Amino acid sequence: MAADKGETTMFFAWGHQGQRRVFANAGAFQCSHCEKEQPSTVVLDYTVRHLWFLFRWTTDKVWRSVCETCGNIHRLQNPKTFEAGLSKPPIPFIDRRGWLVGLGGAGALVVLLGISAAVDDKNNLTYLHAPHVDDVYTMDFGRDSRNTECPDCQYGAAVVSAVNAEGVYIHPSKKIYNRSSDVPWGASPADYVAGETYFISNAQLLDMHQKGKLMDVRR
Ligand SMILES: [Zn+2]
Structure with missing residues (x-):
């Protein structure tokens, strides 16, 4: 994937990747710009971090709603309610729980997860592929x-x-x-x-x- 930039050392490889899910027809919400209820699209941005492509976990979840009438972007007020209303989880299983698969194989490596998350914190291309407000x-x-x-x-x-x-x-x-x-x-x-x-x-x-x-x- 274009957004992915792994880093390799002698013993292990890690990387991260910005992902976006878009939920069209997400229902009506109160748009502060239009000052009334409007149809919306909900956008979920998150980062998948991986180690050896085996351990995968997600960070930096940001939910936003976009007014389909004026394009104004709001932070989604009640992401838990929205998530609960979806027919399946918003983030694919392998991205959410991939680390469980990894744990089964080589539990000792779990200590490396925290290290890799800190080390690969900065990746300009990933950020440019999935921009956030306040970047x-x-x-x-x-x-x-x-x-x-x-x-x-x-x-x-x-x-x-x-x-x-x-x-x-x-x-x-x-x-x-x-x-x-x-x-x-x-x-x-x-x-x-x-x-x-x-x-x-x-x-x-x-x-x-x-x-x-x-x-x-x-x-
Ligand atoms: Zn609006």
Whole structure:
């Protein structure tokens, strides 16, 4: 799979993979933008982590509902109720309980699960394939000669404010920097221009990453 990037050492291999399930016709919900009940689509994002492709478990489950009328994205208010109403579990058995299969075979390795989850925590491509709200990108914004304080500065951060099936909406950071490594890691909402929103399509995200214009994803 394209989103998958395993890492290999002498003794074991691990990796992780962003997954998305989409439930169309998910029923009516109260849309805060339309200010009334609207039909919705529910989207479940989760990460499958695996070790040797034998132990598999899931993390980072995020449920969202999308208003089919205005496209507004909300965090799903009652995921447990929604999940209970489905005819089968939302995440395939092998992704949910795969580690049980692994335990039967080689129980001693269970200690490695925690280690691998921590080590492979950062995987930009996986994050770009399944963006989340509040992901922060380090990006090349290009130089702006009107910036008299620092005409050579071109690197900034962008925070993802919304996600839909086509791509992401971002707010750019207020500050730009000389080098991409100067862009700070810890950022707060006040660091971004909330009034400026840009859309980046899924294809553009990957293209910018490949061309070195989007260097880093933090989650
Ligand atoms: Zn709406």
